[in-house]
Amino acid sequence: MKYPMKLSNAMHILAFIYINPKNDLSSATIAVSVHTNPAYVRQIMADLKMAGILNNTQGHANPTFTRPADKITLLDVYRAVEGDKPLIHIDTNINPDCNVGVNIQRILQEKYQMIQKDAEESMHKVTLEQIVDEFHKCTKDQSMRWD
Amino acid sequence: MKYPMKLSNAMHILAFIYINPKNDLSSATIAVSVHTNPAYVRQIMADLKMAGILNNTQGHANPTFTRPADKITLLDVYRAVEGDKPLIHIDTNINPDCNVGVNIQRILQEKYQMIQKDAEESMHKVTLEQIVDEFHKCTKDQSMRWD
DNA sequence: AATACTTGTAAAAAATAAAATTACATGATA
DNA sequence: TATCATGTAATTTTATTTTTTACAAGTATT
Numbered sequence A, B: 001m002k003y004p005m006k007l008s009n010a011m012h013i014l015a016f017i018y019i020n021p022k023n024d025l026s027s028a029t030i031a032v033s034v035h036t037n038p039a040y041v042r043q044i045m046a047d048l049k050m051a052g053i054l055n056n057t058q059g060h061a062n063p064t065f066t067r068p069a070d071k072i073t074l075l076d077v078y079r080a081v082e083g084d085k086p087l088i089h090i091d092t093n094i095n096p097d098c099n100v101g102v103n104i105q106r107i108l109q110e111k112y113q114m115i116q117k118d119a120e121e122s123m124h125k126v127t128l129e130q131i132v133d134e135f136h137k138c139t140k141d142q143s144m145r146w147d
Numbered sequence C: 001a002a003t004a005c006t007t008g009t010a011a012a013a014a015a016t017a018a019a020a021t022t023a024c025a026t027g028a029t030a
Numbered sequence D: 001t002a003t004c005a006t007g008t009a010a011t012t013t014t015a016t017t018t019t020t021t022a023c024a025a026g027t028a029t030t
Helices: A006-019 A028-032 A038-050 A073-083 A100-125 A128-139 B005-018 B027-034 B039-051 B074-082 B101-125 B127-138
Strands: A056-057 A060-065 B054-057 B059-065
Touching: A006 A028, A006 A038, A006 A060, A006 A073, A006 A128, A006 B101, A028 A038, A028 B101, A038 A056, A038 A073, A056 B101, A073 A100, A100 B005, A100 B027, A100 B101, A100 B127, A128 B101, B005 B027, B005 B039, B005 B059, B005 B074, B005 B127, B027 B039, B039 B074, B074 B101
Parallel strands: none
Antiparallel strands: A056 A060, B054 B059
16 A cells, blocks of 8 residues: 555654663664664654654664653644645646636635644644553553653 | 545536536536546546435436535545545554554554544535535626526 | 764655546437 | 447556665764
8 A cells, every 4th residue: 555654654653762762763673663664764753853853863773752752742743744735635737727626626625724624633632642551551561661 | 646636526526517507517528627537527426426416317418416515515525435545544564563563553543533533524514515605706606506 | 993883865766546548338319 | 320428447647655775974882
């Protein structure tokens, strides 16, 4: 499948770091878990770094969060990896000479923006902390917690 | 992949039919407005027909709605053309031997389903009638109204 | 200082989902 | 009957994402 999965992979990477802070956190190790290659992990980590979520130092595998995990939301990560790309797209390639086409797409865009806003409010309520908490609950393995 | 645009094109097609009920509504004519080809228009109309939104008879270009336009929502059309495909996808191709990967994706899926639900509630509030009403308002051309 | 790691990044290639196209069977209408 | 139309399956093309390759540059250990 080639659906966009940077969001899911970015959350995976962040969760991996949060769950295994003492482990080897090199892009190579994380890549094994995400089932991809180190360069792609580094690309996503670069997005997260650019968005001010992650700290990392070149040459040294020691990624850390810039803020507590309960302040890192799904929306933050979505914005970090997807930027302004919306969930639903209008068709910008309609016939420009058709009054119906031009205006309907413009009106649709307004509606999509409202839907996007609702989805983003929903994403804003989900934190990395919540997700990792649920992970620990369901695995019944609190031994690796470090907080 | 290309961005999915069946939803926007399906809404375009429905609006075109609603705005121009007396015009030629052949797939060829609609395709000119959508800037695509007749077969693709027919494919989308087949989805809408299958979903019980549109009536059409083979061999005769006379598409009609099965119900009033204020009972046709964006969600209805989304379901018609996208089926169960969600807006956000988990990564199903993670390393199955990694406890973190498997569980994080499972937990993410639950979160995505909540976001999907909110987005769908938002889509449910938008009707074809509203969109075409806005079209008529902004074009200041009510002369083609037939209701 | 040498080495063996690492990250950071760009660029190219491969994969794949969506749209576009084609082809033709079938139905409607004059 | 001729000429339209729709319905639909199969194939090709296109666009986006992921994957891969490559290498510059930083870090740590010996």
